Ligand code: ADP
């Protein structure tokens with residue numbers, strides 16, 4: 515696989531992702547690709563082009579984006595075949611796309627990811643934390659009519675997967691405790707863990723400042 519494939523993959527992804535409504539637009543994809551490209555430098559044994567292909571495509575068959583995931587998968591498979599990927603490479607891209615979600619990790623049904631997939635999963639999670647993560651959470655919560663904060667609504671942590679699934683995320687601030695602050699410890703690669711440390715601190719500082727201002731203490 516050569517880097518010329520990436521230009522076509524990028525174009526395919528951009529056409530599929532469209533504008534941002536819930537934090538899944540092409541801007542998210544570009545950041546995930548950029549992070550994956552940074553992480554992959556630390557792992558010469560990983561296939562860079564395969565990693566970036568999976569990063570570009572990781573959300574295009576997501577049920578949040580398409581109504582017919584089977585048709586969407588067929589289209590991606592056909593596209594990758596046209597680009598000259600081997601059957602094994604296509605299977606790896608699908609293995610990554612099908613097993614990198616947070617829900618599958620939580621409920622234990624995710625198949626082990628190859629290094630390339632671990633990198634893409636880390637890049638996707640890095641984009642959910644830090645300053646970008648704060649902005650995305652507020653944007654997402656606003657889109658779905660969530661309250662920003664309500665001190666009477668306590669965050670639920672250490673939930674079972676079933677509890678998380680059924681959880682009605684009632685406030686945006688609670689989303690940090692229920693998910694975003696837990697992502698740092700779920701990073702696969704050492705390179706991502708390092709980046710996550712700083713992003714974690716940015717979120718903790720934001721939450722502390724938010725509450726101080728809420729209470730007229732800052
Ligand atoms: P992904 O599939 O990449 O994990 P999600 O659909 O879970 O993404 O979320 C997209 C963005 O919206 C992420 O930044 C995530 O943190 C944020 N988000 C998801 N659920 C909520 C929620 N209930 N409240 C606020 N932000 C949310």
Ligand code: NI
Nearest residue numbers: 542572573638
């Ligand atoms: Ni994503």
